[in-house]
Amino acid sequence: MAATAAPQAKAGAPPSVLPPSILSPVVDFLCVGGLSLIVLVPLLVSGKAELGFVTIAALVWIQTLINTAHFMASYRIVYRDRAMIMKHKWAALGVPAIMLAFIALALATESTVLVVLFFAVSSGYHAWHYTGQAWGMMASYGRLGGLSFDKSERLLIRSSLRVMLAWHVTWFLHYAIKNPAVLEPVDSLYTIVSGATIIAFVLGLVGLAKAWRRTGKLPPVRALVPWFAIFAWYAAVARWGIAGLFLVQLAHAIQYLEFPARVELNRASANKAARLGTHMLLYAAALLALAFAVTVVVPGPAMSVVTDALGIAQGSAAPVLILYFINIHHYFTDGVIWKISNPEVRRDLFAHVMSIQAPSGAQGKQALSAPKTKPPKSRPSAKR
DSSP states (O other), rough: OOOOOOOOEEEEEEOSSOOOOOHHHHHHIIIIIIIIHHHHHHHHHOSSSSSTTTTTHHHHHHHHHHHHHHHHHHHHHHTTTTHHHTTTTTTIIIIHHHHHHHHHHHHHTOOOOHHHHHHHHHHHHHEEEEEEEHHHHHHHHHHTTOOOOOOOHHHHHHHHHHHHHHHHHHHHHHHOOOHHHHHHHHHHHHHHHHHHHHHHHHHHHHHHHHHHHSSSSSOOHHHHHHHHHHHHHHHHHHHHTHHHHHHHHHHHHHHHHHHHHHHHHHHHHHHOOOHHHHHHHHHHHHHHHHHHHHHHHHHHOOOGGGGGTOOOOOHHHHHHHHHHHHHHHHHHHHHHHTTTSSSSHHHHHHTSSSOOOOOOOTTOOOSSSSBBOOOOOTTOOOOO
């Protein structure tokens, strides 16, 4: 598929001295993982066994508010009109219908097993989502910085992320399983995969070094940060457990939010909104208001239930299941709204950039979690 050209700069406008960005180079850096590295790395190096700078209650509420806002931003894109809904009926209608039926069954039977199963599925999608979004960010910011990873570089970097995905899943099993007979082999597997994360780090470094050697220049910082951040995120989870996971979810949501914000800004600009600043303030206010409403209806403290997955208290299953519903559904909505092979997606996301190349042929057909800019191979007409 031929790339759609972005709008040209206004006549007579001076060329930009800043590199292309989603919002701005500094904001991009902070959102894509820079802020989380600034916070987490010193804490990890300090050796702190607990997060003493924030209470778990405050962390849960902050994380829930921002995380829910990033869900609402995704829904704004997928449910913005009937045409979009009908174009993506499976993600917009099919998946929610199936999960609602599952929730109804779980509540009707008061089955702890079904609730734990839903939790397990949600955790598995989280693992895929976090690592997939990290790659999507690397590809997106690499492209904006003029870098396209070749086949061998992609294989090495994505293999390192797949190992981290496996670590996330084994950590969940290690954390959630209470049966000693089952936990012993799970703990052995967790130890093995934890050791493999060192190999994962080396694989990714080799892939990045190959890109550096091939192009003669270091990959853009904004393409490097999400890869380093995923290792810091999971180190935080390993160190602080569920509190670390809440921090990771917060960092993940921040990483994502500027992409739908850029889509909203570009669409408003294309529709010649009279006051872009006012429009974006209303957009942000609406997201936060919806997020707060959901947080009140599905109380943030209910999320602490997942720390004891096999001991869910009576009456708490409904809000927990709703939280799982939103998390799983978000994975599917992202899978359809960030396909860079779609000309509309390219236009909405990159309309502010003077010149951008998008992947050709079938290259954009496989969607990653979160912003899914897929790098072309070394030839302009490369096929997947």
